[in-house]
Amino acid sequence: MRTATTFLRSMARAAASVAVALAAACAVGPDYQRPAVPAPAAYKEQPPAEGSTVASDWKSAAPRDDARRGKWWELFGDSELNALEEQVEVSNQTLAQAVAQYRGARAAARFARGDFFPAITTSPSVTREQLSKNRPGVAPGTPTPATNDFVLPVDATYEADVWGRVRRNVESGVESARASAADLETVRLSLQAELATDYFLLRGQDAEKMLLDSTVKAYDKALQLTVNRYNQGVVSGVDVAQAQTQLETTRAQSTDIALSRAQLEHAIAILVGKPPSEFSLPEAPIGVPPVAVPAGLPSELLERRPDVAAAERRVAAANAQIGVAQAGFFPALLLTASGGFEAASLAKWFSAPSLFWSLGAALAQTIFEGGKRRAAKEEAVAAYDASVAAYRESVLTALQGVEDNLAALRLLQDEARQQAGAVAAAEKSLRLSQNRYEGGITIYLEVLTSQAIALSNERTAVELQERQMTASVNLIKELGGGWSMSDLPSPSAVFARQDAPPPASVPAPPRP
Numbered sequence: 001m002r003t004a005t006t007f008l009r010s011m012a013r014a015a016a017s018v019a020v021a022l023a024a025a026c027a028v029g030p031d032y033q034r035p036a037v038p039a040p041a042a043y044k045e046q047p048p049a050e051g052s053t054v055a056s057d058w059k060s061a062a063p064r065d066d067a068r069r070g071k072w073w074e075l076f077g078d079s080e081l082n083a084l085e086e087q088v089e090v091s092n093q094t095l096a097q098a099v100a101q102y103r104g105a106r107a108a109a110r111f112a113r114g115d116f117f118p119a120i121t122t123s124p125s126v127t128r129e130q131l132s133k134n135r136p137g138v139a140p141g142t143p144t145p146a147t148n149d150f151v152l153p154v155d156a157t158y159e160a161d162v163w164g165r166v167r168r169n170v171e172s173g174v175e176s177a178r179a180s181a182a183d184l185e186t187v188r189l190s191l192q193a194e195l196a197t198d199y200f201l202l203r204g205q206d207a208e209k210m211l212l213d214s215t216v217k218a219y220d221k222a223l224q225l226t227v228n229r230y231n232q233g234v235v236s237g238v239d240v241a242q243a244q245t246q247l248e249t250t251r252a253q254s255t256d257i258a259l260s261r262a263q264l265e266h267a268i269a270i271l272v273g274k275p276p277s278e279f280s281l282p283e284a285p286i287g288v289p290p291v292a293v294p295a296g297l298p299s300e301l302l303e304r305r306p307d308v309a310a311a312e313r314r315v316a317a318a319n320a321q322i323g324v325a326q327a328g329f330f331p332a333l334l335l336t337a338s339g340g341f342e343a344a345s346l347a348k349w350f351s352a353p354s355l356f357w358s359l360g361a362a363l364a365q366t367i368f369e370g371g372k373r374r375a376a377k378e379e380a381v382a383a384y385d386a387s388v389a390a391y392r393e394s395v396l397t398a399l400q401g402v403e404d405n406l407a408a409l410r411l412l413q414d415e416a417r418q419q420a421g422a423v424a425a426a427e428k429s430l431r432l433s434q435n436r437y438e439g440g441i442t443i444y445l446e447v448l449t450s451q452a453i454a455l456s457n458e459r460t461a462v463e464l465q466e467r468q469m470t471a472s473v474n475l476i477k478e479l480g481g482g483w484s485m486s487d488l489p490s491p492s493a494v495f496a497r498q499d500a501p502p503p504a505s506v507p508a509p510p511r512p
Contacts, residue, residue, distance in 0.1 A: 028164055156338070191271060205261040206286075293409075325380040329377075332365070
């Protein structure tokens with residue numbers, strides 16, 4: 001048994017030595033360089049430091065801005081939102097699906113890495129054989145005793161990575177896994193932003209419904225006043241009908257808001273991984289203002305957006321596949337080794353005289369294959385060019401998203417200020433109209449018109465607050481939510497036997 005163990009260790013050491021020696025060989029194909037992408041010096045829509053009515057609400061990025069990396073929603077200071085966002089991490093099924101896809105990408109990288117090592121197989125066998133006494137060439141009566149054959153073969157095959165095919169394939173697998181990790185963070189950020197957006201829209205609906213409900217009460221009092229004046233013979237039935245119409249129309253609007261609010265509540269329930277029937281949020285208006293979000297420089301966006309990082313890593317993976325295709329033009333060096341023990345009896349099976357072995361090497365080169373290798377390389381180059389175009393497009397889309405939301409926040413703040421003036425003017429007009437009507441100076445139609453204008457302006461002010469909050473969320477999302485390309489797993493982390501990347505806090509399902 002000691003002889004067998006020594007033999008197997010010797011074969012393993014020899015195979016490892018060959019692998020290490022050949023690992024230093026050249027790797028054909030282009031070395032990766034990040035493609036050039038457009039990166040303007042500054043954002044067009046970001047307010048200047050001076051001379052802007054909203055410049056005081058913006059600040060330059062400071063080191064402490066990363067204090068809440070990964071939990072950007074805490075910037076809003078809403079405890080209800082904080083609790084909901086934490087549930088996305090552990091319960092959302094879309095996120096769990098992305099985690100599983102990342103685990104699969106890491107397994108694929110480990111599968112490719114297996115080609116660095118020799119394949120060692122064995123097929124032990126024990127046979128007892130009785131030859132025919134009547135076989136050709138055997139004299140009649142010649143004894144043919146039954147024989148035993150105990151065989152323990154060990155075969156090793158290894159394709160030396162002379163031209164770097166395996167290295168490039170592993171490189172491609174690692175970069176694909178890192179792209180999948182960035183995809184996971186993109187999904188995570190999208191779900192977090194979607195939850196925050198739905199949450200503030202729901203709170204906006206709550207504020208609007210509270211406004212409508214208070215307006216219904218005011219209109220009901222106005223209706224009672226009009227009915228009293230009608231009973232006194234001061235006004236006609238037309239005024240009563242108009243007041244009744246205004247009241248019922250506003251009630252219908254309040255009911256419609258309740259429907260929209262219910263649908264948003266159901267959407268939030270799904271995001272936190274709960275059945276809508278088991279989830280509810282108490283009514284409350286938006287209680288926090290929009291946050292100031294430092295946009296930084298456009299060049300920093302390439303390092304802060306997980307979707308951009310994923311696209312760039314796929315360019316690196318496609319670049320490595322060009323090397324894999326180019327290695328196909330060169331011969332493959334195959335190394336083989338076999339050995340083992342064979343004996344007619346179990347007692348002599350593992351003795352030194354029972355040892356057999358062989359070593360060999362071969363070159364395999366395709367002479368003619370109808371242009372398949374050239375076509376494979378052209379396909380790899382085309383895939384690389386397509387991934388470069390996708391990467392550049394993702395950068396342009398990211399820049400557009402930041403500019404859109406910078407413009408939205410800048411202009412919505414001005415619009416909200418103007419709308420506040422419109423609300424104040426509409427409320428003053430309504431008070432004057434009511435006083436004129438109660439004094440008998442004007443008809444009820446003037447009051448109705450003032451009421452409709454005031455309510456419309458108040459609802460618009462609430463909607464602007466919703467839009468400001470969602471624009472703040474969207475800007476944080478477009479800036480990457482505090483994520484950094486340094487958060488991508490290293491190659492060693494890709495190969496490590498863990499179920500989720502370091503940034504993730506979603507527990508992996510148990511292995512079957």
